[in-house]
Amino acid sequence: MLKSGPVWAVGAMSGTSLDGVDAALVLTDGTRILDFGRSDYRPYTEAERATLHAALGRWPGEAGVEEACEVVETAHAELLSGFGEAQLVGFHGQTLAHDPYGMQGPRRTHQAGDGSVLAEVLSRPVVWDFRSTDVEMGGQGAPLAPFFHFACAKYAKLDAPAVFLNLGGVGNVTWVDPRQPSAEVPGAVLAFDTGPANAPINDLMRLRREAEFDAGGELALTGRVDEAAVEAFLTHPYFLKMPPKSLDRNDFHDVLSRVAALEDADAAATLTACAAASVARAGEHYPTAPSAIYVCGGGRLNTALMVALQRRMNVPVQPIEDIGLDGDMLEAQAFAYLAVRVARGMATSGPSTTGVSALIGGGKVSRPG
Numbered sequence: 147m148l149k150s151g152p153v154w155a156v157g158a159m160s161g162t163s164l165d166g167v168d169a170a171l172v173l174t175d176g177t178r179i180l181d182f183g184r185s186d187y188r189p190y191t192e193a194e195r196a197t198l199h200a201a202l203g204r205w206p207g208e209a210g211v212e213e214a215c216e217v218v219e220t221a222h223a224e225l226l227s228g229f230g231e232a233q234l235v236g237f238h239g240q241t242l243a244h245d246p247y248g249m250q251g252p253r254r255t256h257q258a259g260d261g262s263v264l265a266e267v268l269s270r271p272v273v274w275d276f277r278s279t280d281v282e283m284g285g286q287g288a289p290l291a292p293f294f295h296f297a298c299a300k301y302a303k304l305d306a307p308a309v310f311l312n313l314g315g316v317g318n319v320t321w322v323d324p325r326q327p328s329a330e331v332p333g334a335v336l337a338f339d340t341g342p343a344n345a346p347i348n349d350l351m352r353l354r355r356e357a358e359f360d361a362g363g364e365l366a367l368t369g370r371v372d373e374a375a376v377e378a379f380l381t382h383p384y385f386l387k388m389p390p391k392s393l394d395r396n397d398f399h400d401v402l403s404r405v406a407a408l409e410d411a412d413a414a415a416t417l418t419a420c421a422a423a424s425v426a427r428a429g430e431h432y433p434t435a436p437s438a439i440y441v442c443g444g445g446r447l448n449t450a451l452m453v454a455l456q457r458r459m460n461v462p463v464q465p466i467e468d469i470g471l472d473g474d475m476l477e478a479q480a481f482a483y484l485a486v487r488v489a490r491g492m493a494t495s496g497p498s499t500t501g502v503s504a505l506i507g508g509g510k511v512s513r514p515g
């Protein structure tokens with residue numbers, strides 16, 4: 147059993163960009179964040195990344211998925227073995243396929259990697275498979291960071307509604323009202339995925355420039371936005387859906403084709419504008435205007451994207467470091483925080499985060515034998 151009161155937990159996240167695994171320590175009792183600890187990163191090798199890429203969109207039992215799980219388990223075991231001070235591990239795994247609408251068959255989601263294997267290797271309890279129960283109960287299974295974002299808003303002593311924006315492969319927002327007593331009360335949080343963020347920009351850079359991403363947004367900054375292409379992108383039915391709503395990386399696979407005829411810099415500028423426009427559209431759903439938008443995830447390092455966001459929004463758009471948080475580690479920290487909630491039987495999602503009909507706690511706990 148986990149001792150009562152605050153405990154140090156380590157969370158690990160392998161994001162949609164498939165670049166590597168982040169891990170970070172959080173001291174929490176499952177409600178409040180008392181402190182943040184150190185963090186670390188373990189990149190995937192080229193070969194590992196190729197194995198993960200090959201398994202994207204596939205389900206357990208299908209070709210390549212077992213190999214992908216092994217890659218995820220090995221990388222996490224290596225990284226997390228350096229966090230001996232953690233009493234509990236929150237292991238998100240790598241989302242290979244996510245189909246909460248049941249477009250390809252049964253409604254389901256799958257994060258590669260078996261937490262019971264890690265519990266043995268690390269000799270400590272591991273919380274994992276955070277999303278399946280939520281999907282089984284009718285929710286989107288994502289986003290799950292919102293309850294953590296609420297705790298972050300309290301930790302940062304925010305006193306007015308604000309938005310946490312994560313710009314990873316996919317974008318997601320959490321609108322929070324830190325004046326509420328708890329994340330679980332109606333009106334405290336509203337969260338959903340905004341649309342593709344870095345994923346199409348990365349795909350373009352790989353295709354045309356043999357680069358992983360548009361560093362600093364330098365290419366996009368020299369290009370001209372094709373506004374007609376952005377308007378066409380915004381006609382995607384996802385933008386008409388009311389939240390809660392979540393995305394699979396492949397849901398917008400046609401975005402790249404919209405810039406096929408444009409030269410490289412204009413294509414990058416246009417995809418960057420698409421990402422910013424989808425975040426701006428998210429504003430339609432906020433219960434009240436936020437005082438600021440705090441940005442985490444790799445996209446905050448893309449100047450073209452940050453400028454495009456600020457141009458489309460009339461509230462300050464700031465990197466989350468401005469309120470003392472770590473924009474590279476927020477997702478890993480979220481799963482440390484959620485692990486403690488799962489271990490203590492607390493809710494990890496609810497109607498305003500994943501759309502599940504009542505507050506529920508997902509996640510499995512595996513203990514070393």
Ligand SMILES: Nc1ncnc2c1ncn2[C@@H]1O[C@H](COP(=O)(O)OP(=O)(O)OP(=O)(O)O)[C@@H](O)[C@H]1O
Pocket residue numbers: 160161162163164165312313314315316317344345347348358359360361362363442443444445447448449477
């Ligand atoms: N210096 C930079 N300049 C521009 N873009 C960057 C920079 N550094 C990172 N990025 C972008 O951020 C991405 C990684 O972001 P992040 O690590 O937040 O994503 P993720 O966690 O894998 O995705 P998700 O949050 O969707 O799961 C990179 O793939 C790249 O597109």
Ligand SMILES: CC(=O)N[C@H]1[C@@H]2OC[C@@H](O2)[C@@H](O)[C@@H]1O[C@H](C)C(=O)O
Pocket residue numbers: 161162241244255287288289290291292312314315316317318339392393477480
């Ligand atoms: C299904 C899945 O893995 N979704 C991820 C992904 O990455 C960003 C966005 O898409 C968000 O929905 C989620 O991750 C964050 C950490 C979340 O659950 O809050």
